[in-house]
Amino acid sequence: MAFKTMSKQQREICEFLALNPSSTNAEICAATxxxxxxxxxxxxxxKESGHVKGSESKYRSLYQLTGKEFPRAADYRPNPLYLARKQRLQSTGSTGDALFxxxxxxVRAGRAAA
Known part of the structure; x- marks a missing residue:
């Protein structure tokens, strides 16, 4: 079964809601x-993808799963292109830090000489 791309954080939220239906936003924040x-x-x-539904009231919202299957967080594999770009940015960041x-x-030496 093919799933649309779902981030690891979204998967963790779905797993939390599977164990704790009718949770509030604050409870999800505290747990994750x-x-x-x-x-x-x-x-x-x-909610837009159809995995979660929320019952919204004036004071708080309760969220629960709709029953649509979702990929597990344990099966998450980051995109190799993202990892390569992240590594490239980290390596350039260290060069930039050294240059700075x-x-x-x-500049400090020039100010002291003046």
Missing amino acids: GFTYESVKKKLRVL AVMHSM
């Missing part, structure tokens, strides 16, 4: 460790 805004965005996407340190010391 994600920020309130992050959970809010991920729940919106999960050299430039900063040159």
Whole structure:
């Protein structure tokens, strides 16, 4: 069965809701460790994809799974292109940090000479 791409965080939220139906946004935040805004965005996407439904009232919203299957968090494999780009950015970041340190010391030396 082919699933549309689902992030690891979305999978973790679905797994939490499978064990704890009718949970609030605050309960999901406390259990997963994600920020309130992050959970809010991920729940919106999960509702649009049909995995989660929410009963919204004036004071709080309760979320539960719709019964649609979802991929497990344990099966998550990051995209190799994403990993390569992340590694490339980290390597350039360290070069940029070294360059910044050299430039900063040159400026400080120039100020001391003046």
